[in-house]
Amino acid sequence: MLTPRTPASPARTKAARRLWATALLASAVCLVAASAPATPLGVGDRLFPYLGNPGYDVASYDLSFTYxxxxxxxxxxxxxxxAWTTASLDHVNLDFAHGKVESVEVDGEAAAFSSAGEDLVVTPEESLPEGSWTRVTVRHTSDPVSAEDRDGGWVRTADGLAMANQADAAHLVFPCNDHPSDKAMFTIRVTAPEGYTAVANGLPTGVDRAGRATTWTYRTQHPMATELTQVSIGRSTVLRRSGPHGLPVRDVVPTKDRERLEPWLAKTPDQIVWMEEKVGPYPFEAYGLLMAEADTGFELETQTLSLFERDLFTEPAYPKWYVESIMVHELAHQWFGDSVSPRTWSDLWLNEGHATWYEALYAEEKANRPMEDRMKAAYGASDRWRAAGGPPAAPKAPKPGQKISIFRPNVYDGAALALYALRQEIGRPAFERLQKAWVSRHRDGVATTADFVELAEEVSGRELGGFFEGWLYGEKTPPMPGHPDWKSAAPAQTAAE
Known part of the structure; x- marks a missing residue:
């Protein structure tokens, strides 16, 4: 996610999902209790305690927006x-915090509702038994955030809106179970006035015109985490081309910038080919770039339609190789983070470390920017990063009021450094087999750091518990295999120390 633009530092199966939801229900501190008052719940995520909700497993979302x-x-x-219920529920908690709720229905019947923290608490007429199929319909407003709010939700562009929902912001746009452990299918409908174009995740399934308004419908063919939802509404042009194996590649650009941006867009099919050579088939039904005229400060791997600031491609200060490597970073996330999603936000390094790895590898192979040089520089800063943000697999909690502050260097180059150490430790052939096996085994699912360690041991035929303990959880950076001369600078001492 949130790939910062800093040129100086380039940066389930259904049964399994139900078992995970049940485990979360048993372990969460806050559980749904009979006759309990409205209270915010959570699935016990270490970094976002109130994110997600226990007691049910979402199968699908149907979202309808009128712009x-x-x-x-x-x-x-x-x-x-x-959704399927995984426990008996008197209340259904949904994450929702930035809109007005007009009505709620549960299985077609009106239901009472109230707010508690950032939860919408729904109380149906009758309790929902465990193992039941239920439909919750919420009519509400969806409010764009202020231009100063960098925590996400609807992002205002020069000509409309786009979404940036990572990590804790999809519930600023629509009611949901806003945690990546509960992936679901999506249908998204957007109605907009004449002159606007709407594009969303997945593939288009219909365009309906009525008077001076048009409704676009899109549907995903693979499950998706709420934080990866994307809707673009603007005075845009959709450009289409073919990727490998006939993959639909569609890009969304401000109409006035179409010709100026085309040379960059034309690079995507070859980049997909390059990634497929590294890790295997592209995992989704489509891909493309959404180039938004907005000031976000980051790029974002929204599923099948990655969000980019237009200025990344129009600002001459950014070197060509750097821009292309950032394009590959977001593309790599389609495998690492989107298809294989983190089970908890502490597993974020699996997303960002791998995307940074392929960003750096692409720069090495295509622009003669040696991976070893970048990793040596990262090693030099690693102890400082760990002190400031925690080790890669145990990041510190976000700063108050700054949810996206979990996206620190320790989960980007710090995590890529751990992958470099792993390649040094087990050898390039085993490392490359591991990468392909990871995205194949966990495709369309969620996975943990422990899953990655287990697979690394399986592929390499070696016990790696001690290796990973130091590299992923240690306060200090372990010695780099093959480079005993590399040194990491000690963190600066604070006045209190």
Missing amino acids: PGTNSKPLQAVTTID
Whole structure:
């Protein structure tokens, strides 16, 4: 996610999901209790304690947005959630925090609702038994955030809106179970006035015109985490081309910038080919770039349609090789983070470390920017990164009021450094087999750091518990295999120390 633009530092199966939801229900501190008052819940995520909700497993979302023709007013919206209950529920908690709820129905019947923290607490007429199929429909507004709010949700662009929901912001847009452990299918409908174009995750399934408005419908063919949802509404042009094996590649650009941006967009099919050679077949039904005229400060791997700031491609200060490597970073996330999603936010290094790895590898192979040089520099800073943000697999909690502050150097180059150490330790052939096996075994699912360690041991035929303990959880950076001369600078002492 949130690939920072800093040129100086380039940076389930259904049964399994139900078992995971049940485990979360048993371990979460806050559980749904009979006749309990409205209270915010969570699935016990170490970094975001109130994110997600126990007691059910979402199968699908149906999202409907009506755009009023200005990005300063709320959108009218309807969110329909189909889910299996994994416990008996008197209340259904949904994450939702930035809109007005007009009504709620559960299985077609009106339901009471109230707010608790950042939760919408729904109380159906009758309790929902464990193992039942239920449909919750919420009619609400969906409010764009202020231009100063960098924590995500709807992002205001020069001509409309886009989404940036990572890590804890999809519930600023629509009611949901806002945790990556509960992936689901999505259908997204957007109605906008004449002159606007709407694009969303997945493939288009319909375009309906009525008077001076048009409704676009998109549907995913693979499960998706809420934080990866994307909707673009603007005075845009959709450009289409073919990727490997006939993969649909569609890009969304401001119409006025179409010709200027085309040379960059033309690079995507070859980049997909390059990634497939490294890790195997592209995992989704489509890909493309959404180039938004917005000031976000980051790029984002929203599933099948990665979000980029237009200025990344139009600002001459950014070297060509750097821009291309950032394109590959977000592309790599389609395998690492999107298809294989983190089970908890502490597993974030699996997303960002791998995307940074392929960003650096691409720069090495295509622009003669040696991986070893970048990793040596990262090693020199690693102890400082660990002191500031925690080790790669145990990042420190976000700063108060800054949810995206979990995206620190320790989970980017710090995590890529751990992968470099692993390649040094087990050898290049085993490392490359591991990468392919990881995205194949966990495709369309969620996985943990422990899963990665287990697979690394299986592929390499070696016990690696001690190796990973130091590299992923140690306060200090272990010696680099093959490079005993590498040194990491000690963190600066604070005045209190």
